[in-house]
Amino acid sequence: MDKIKLGVIGLGQRGSMLLDEIVKIADVEVCAVCDLYTDRVEDAFNKVKEKCGNEPVKLQDYRDVLKMPDVKAVLISAAWEAHADIAVDSMRAKKWTALEVGGAYDISDCQKLVDTYEETKTPFMFLENCCYGRREMMCLNMAKTGVFGEIVHCDGAYMHDLRKEVSSGAEIRHYRLQNYIHRNCENYPTHELGPIAKILNINNGNRMLSLVSVGSKSAGLHSYITDKRGSDDALTKVDFKQSDVVTTIIKCAGGETITLSLNTTLPHAYSRNFNVHGTNAYYAENNDSVFFDGDDGEENWKPNWGNAEKYCEKYEHPLWKKYLAEGVHSGHDGMDWLLLNAFFESIRQNKIPPIDVYDAAAWMSISALSEQSIALGGAPVPIPDFTRGKWIRGISHPQAENYRLDAIPDIE
Numbered sequence: 001m002d003k004i005k006l007g008v009i010g011l012g013q014r015g016s017m018l019l020d021e022i023v024k025i026a027d028v029e030v031c032a033v034c035d036l037y038t039d040r041v042e043d044a045f046n047k048v049k050e051k052c053g054n055e056p057v058k059l060q061d062y063r064d065v066l067k068m069p070d071v072k073a074v075l076i077s078a079a080w081e082a083h084a085d086i087a088v089d090s091m092r093a094k095k096w097t098a099l100e101v102g103g104a105y106d107i108s109d110c111q112k113l114v115d116t117y118e119e120t121k122t123p124f125m126f127l128e129n130c131c132y133g134r135r136e137m138m139c140l141n142m143a144k145t146g147v148f149g150e151i152v153h154c155d156g157a158y159m160h161d162l163r164k165e166v167s168s169g170a171e172i173r174h175y176r177l178q179n180y181i182h183r184n185c186e187n188y189p190t191h192e193l194g195p196i197a198k199i200l201n202i203n204n205g206n207r208m209l210s211l212v213s214v215g216s217k218s219a220g221l222h223s224y225i226t227d228k229r230g231s232d233d234a235l236t237k238v239d240f241k242q243s244d245v246v247t248t249i250i251k252c253a254g255g256e257t258i259t260l261s262l263n264t265t266l267p268h269a270y271s272r273n274f275n276v277h278g279t280n281a282y283y284a285e286n287n288d289s290v291f292f293d294g295d296d297g298e299e300n301w302k303p304n305w306g307n308a309e310k311y312c313e314k315y316e317h318p319l320w321k322k323y324l325a326e327g328v329h330s331g332h333d334g335m336d337w338l339l340l341n342a343f344f345e346s347i348r349q350n351k352i353p354p355i356d357v358y359d360a361a362a363w364m365s366i367s368a369l370s371e372q373s374i375a376l377g378g379a380p381v382p383i384p385d386f387t388r389g390k391w392i393r394g395i396s397h398p399q400a401e402n403y404r405l406d407a408i409p410d411i412e
Contacts, residue, residue: 004347007032007065007074007095009086011040012173014100015077018127019044021331021340022075023051028344032068034059037173062086066093073347075127076100079175084109091122098343098353099360100127101190103367107384110361110368114386117357125343125353126360128194130272131405132338135308136195137317139276139283143199144408147315148278149293151200156192157261157273163224166265167235180242184215185371186262187242190363192272194355196258198405199276203358203387204394206254213370214378215243220265240265248370250383253391260366283308318411319402342403352397354405361386 006028008019012035022028033044033056041058048056059065065074066089073096076086080102090097104110117124130136142148162176169177179187200206218240225235244265250258261273274285282291287305295304316324319338329337346353365383373381387395401409 003027003029004344005029005031005070005072007034007068007071008044009034009062009065009074009076010078010082010100011035011037011044012077012079015075016040016044016047017331018075018077018100018336018340019047021329021336023048024329025340025344027348029054030056032057032059032065032071034062034065036060063089066090066095072096073098073343075343077127080179081105081175084113087124088112088116091116091120091124094120094122096343096347097122097124098127099124101129101188102364103185103187103189104364106368107365110365110386111384113357114361123346123352124357124360125346126190126355126357126363127339127343128190128355128359128363129332129335129339130191131194131198131355132319132335132342132403133195133272133274134317134320134333135283135285135288136274137320138308138312138315139274140195140199140405141317141408142281142283142315143276143278147281148276148283149280151256151276151278153257153259153277154196154199155259155261155273155275155277156196157263157271158188158191159261159263159268159271159273161267161270162264163221163267164228166221167225167229180221180240180265181238182241183371184218184241184243184246184374185367186213186246186248186260187367188262188264189248189260189366189370192260192274193258193363193366194359195274196276197359197363200252200254200256200258201394201406202252202362203391204396204406205391206252206256207385207387207391208258208362208383209251209253210380210382211248211250211366211369211373212378212380213246213248213373215247215374216245218243218265220244220267224265243374246370246374248366248373250366318409322402322411338403342400345400345403349400351400354399354403356395356397358387358390358395 077100246262328334
């Protein structure tokens with residue numbers, strides 16, 4: 001098979017990290033690198049030349065990438081506010097489109113992604129790497145094989161101390177700073193929601209109906225900036241709109257509930273607080289434990305903290321069994337490698353990618369809807385049905401077998 005010709009649009013921190021993995025894939029040729037900043041373009045050019053031997057075209061306008069006839073696919077990792085527009089233009093240019101994660105600013109962003117896909121039928125994948133996390137996939141396997149029993153509730157969180165990154169936004173040219181100044185919402189929902197949505201069959205027989213969101217006070221950034229940058233720093237005078245903690249509760253058509261928590265401006269260890277509550281079993285990420293009905297009760301629970309590893313032989317997802325045997329690559333504990341290969345394998349097999357445009361629209365919408373709910377004092381807000389009713393029977397389409405998320409693959 002000929003090499004997959006790829007254009008990479010957006011070469012900041014995340015785009016550069018993904019490029020580190022892409023250059024390791026033998027049948028993918030990065031033939032264009034694009035960013036508004038020339039130093040990022042030069043760094044990416046040099047990386048591709050050193051690792052792969054070819055010299056990609058250096059561009060600053062993403063539309064020039066889309067005009068290149070030999071480019072089969074594009075990967076978009078630009079600023080959040082540019083995601084939807086670039087992805088729409090990419091689909092209209094008939095390029096296989098991989099879109100990095102981020103929340104929507106308005107529901108219209110989500111709808112135009114869906115409308116453009118349905119109009120053009122251009123394959124699209126949302127690059128939510130946490131769907132390929134080891135424990136998330138183990139729980140997906142447990143859910144699909146009935147181990148949890150009937151799943152009632154799931155928790156997810158994005159607990160990541162980003163105070164340095166946000167407060168240094170002007171210096172490092174990172175878009176988070178302006179978002180934290182001007183918006184108050186669940187601004188990064190898909191890390192926590194993506195794996196849960198696959199477990200709960202969202203868009204495949206189930207859907208999210210409504211949400212309520214509330215936000216705490218905003219104190220963490222001001223305290224950090226005053227301590228680290230001094231009381232004379234201009235940012236100490238800024239009234240940050242973003243709450244330190246945003247809590248969102250989602251109700252699903254199947255009766256399940258989901259709790260999401262965003263916590264990025266207070267000191268704490270990284271956690272996605274991924275928990276699955278079923279009638280037969282429970283998984284808790286923070287102490288990496290599985291609890292089965294009939295096990296020792298609460299009195300003897302603590303000695304079992306960290307016991308999930310012993311269940312891996314029985315419940316490890318087949319993709320991760322294969323991955324561990326072959327050798328795990330770097331990049332977010334190996335998730336990035338599986339995610340990228342899911343996209344490229346879909347191209348090789350001409351299959352619809354496993355995280356599709358309907359997933360992207362539903363998950364991204366949480367940012368815009370939580371912003372509305374917080375502004376209304378925590379009022380319930382309906383979540384649109386971007387599938388236009390197709391969720392009832394389920395949106396099923398052929399997927400690259402090893403990387404599918406709608407069922408457990410048969411991997412030799």
